[in-house]
Amino acid sequence: MSVISDVLALPNDSRKKTYIVAFVLCLICSIAVSSAAVLLKPVQDKNKQFDKQRNIVAIAGLAQDGVSVSEAFKQVEAKVVDLQTGEYVDLDPKIFDARAAAVDPKQNVVLSKEQDIASIKRRAKYATVYLVKDEQGKLQKIILPISGYGLWSTLHGFLALQGDANTIVGLGFYEHAETPGLGGEVDNPNWKAQWIGKKVFDEQGKIALRVTKAPVADSDPRAVYDIDALSGATLTSNGVNNLVHFWLGPDGFGSYIQKIRQGGGA
Ligand SMILES: Cc1cc2nc3c(=O)[nH]c(=O)nc-3n(C[C@H](O)[C@H](O)[C@H](O)COP(=O)(O)O)c2cc1C
Numbered sequence: 001m002s003v004i005s006d007v008l009a010l011p012n013d014s015r016k017k018t019y020i021v022a023f024v025l026c027l028i029c030s031i032a033v034s035s036a037a038v039l040l041k042p043v044q045d046k047n048k049q050f051d052k053q054r055n056i057v058a059i060a061g062l063a064q065d066g067v068s069v070s071e072a073f074k075q076v077e078a079k080v081v082d083l084q085t086g087e088y089v090d091l092d093p094k095i096f097d098a099r100a101a102a103v104d105p106k107q108n109v110v111l112s113k114e115q116d117i118a119s120i121k122r123r124a125k126y127a128t129v130y131l132v133k134d135e136q137g138k139l140q141k142i143i144l145p146i147s148g149y150g151l152w153s154t155l156h157g158f159l160a161l162q163g164d165a166n167t168i169v170g171l172g173f174y175e176h177a178e179t180p181g182l183g184g185e186v187d188n189p190n191w192k193a194q195w196i197g198k199k200v201f202d203e204q205g206k207i208a209l210r211v212t213k214a215p216v217a218d219s220d221p222r223a224v225y226d227i228d229a230l231s232g233a234t235l236t237s238n239g240v241n242n243l244v245h246f247w248l249g250p251d252g253f254g255s256y257i258q259k260i261r262q263g264g265g266a
Contacts, residue, residue, distance in 0.1 A: 051174065056130055059170040060143050060160040061196075076143070077131045083109075086255030089126055098124040098145060099156075111251065118148030118246035119239070127253070130158075139163035142260065144253050148243025151235040153177035155186065159244065161200070165260040168209075171195040171244075183236030191230060199224045200248055205261075207248055211241035 010017040053073040057063050062072045078093035101107035101124035108122045130143035143160045157173035172192055178184045185191055202208035208225040213234060215226035229237035246252050 055172060055174045056143050056158055056160075059158045059172040060130070060132060060141050061169055062132065062141075075132050077133065078128055079131060080126050081129050081253070081256050082126055083123070083252065084125065084255065086253075086257075086259045091126060093128045096126065096128060098127050101126065115251045116246075117249075118243040120148055120154065120243075120246075123251075129253075129256070139260070141169055144247060146243055146247040146252075148239055148246060150176060150178045150186075150239035151183050151233070152179065155236075155239065155243065159247065163260075165257045166200050168195050168198045168200065178233070178236045182233040183230065183239075185230045185233060186236060186240060188230075191228075194227055197224075198227060201261075207245055209244065209248070211237045211244070213237070 007017060007020050050069065053076075054069045056076060057069050057072045060076070062075060063069075064072060079088050080091040080093050080096050081087070082089050102120075102122055104124075107126070108124055110122045111120065127145055129145075131139060132141040132143075134140050140163050141160055142163070142165060143158050145156075146159050147154055147156045149155075153176050155173045155176040155178070157171065157175075159171050160169035161167060162169055170192065173186050176184075176186065178186060198209060200207060200209045202225070208222070209227070210225060211227045211229050213229045215228045216222045227241075229241075248254065248257065
C-alpha cells in the first residue's frame with residue numbers, strides 16, 4: 001500500500017510516475033486481453049464448429065425448414081482419408097485439423113510447381129470428408145473440403161457430390177477475401193446454383209468440368225461440364241476452376257474418388 005501511495009504522491013509531471021502508471025496500465029490491459037482470449041476460446045471453437053456444420057448442411061442440400069443445423073448434421077458422417085491411397089485412416093475427425101496439418105512439415109506434402117495448380121504450396125496428407133448415407137447404408141452424398149487461391153486470397157469451401165462421385169450437389173466457400181461485387185460473387189446464390197447437377201468426369205474418366213468465360217450452348221452435350229465464369233472476375237473464376245481441378249485430381253481426392261467410383265470407397 002505504501003508503494004502505491006508513494007507513487008501517487010509523486011508530482012504528475014514526474015517521469016518515474018509516468019513510467020509506472022504506463023507499465024501498470026499495460027499490465028492490466030494485457031491481462032484483460034489474454035484472459036478474454038483464453039475464456040472465449042471454447043465459445044469461438046464451438047462457433048467455428050457450428051459454422052462449418054452450417055456450410056456443409058447448406059452446400060450438401062440438407063437444410064430443411066424447421067430443422068436445426070445440428071439436427072440436419074446428424075445425417076452426416078465425418079471420416080479422415082489418406083489422400084495418397086484414398087483409404088480411410090483411423091484418425092478422429094473431431095480432432096484432426098487439416099488446415100493446421102497443412103502447415104506442419106510432419107503432416108503435409110509440399111507440392112511441386114506442376115502439381116500446385118491451386119496455388120496452395122502444400123497440403124495435408126489427410127483430409128476430412130463428410131458422407132451422407134441412406135437407411136440401407138448406400139452412399140448418397142460426399143462432401144469434400146476444397147481450397148485454393150483466387151485473386152487476393154485463398155478461398156476455403158466445400159464441394160458436394162452425389163454418391164456416384166461425379167454429379168455435383170453444390171459448391172460454396174465459407175472463407176475468402178475476394179472483392180465484394182467482383183470475385184466476391186462466388187457467394188452469389190445464382191452463380192452457385194449453376195453448379196448443381198453438373199458432371200465432373202467425361203466418359204474416359206477425365207475431369208471435364210470447367211469454369212469458363214465461353215460456356216457452350218445448353219443444347220451442346222458438353223454443357224453439362226461448363227460453368228459460366230463470373231463477369232468482371234475472370235481471375236477469381238480461374239482460381240475456382242484451378243482449385244476444383246486440383247482437389248478432384250490425382251494430387252487431391254483423385255484416389256479416393258476413383259475408389260468410390262469403383263464401388264469401394266464408402
Ligand atoms: C479494385 C479492384 C478489385 C478487383 N477485384 C477482383 C476480384 O476479386 N476478382 C477478380 O477476378 N478480378 C478482380 N478485379 C478485376 C481484375 O483486375 C481483372 O480485371 C478481372 O479479373 C478481369 O475479368 P474480366 O475478364 O471478366 O473483365 C478487380 C479490379 C479492381 C480494380
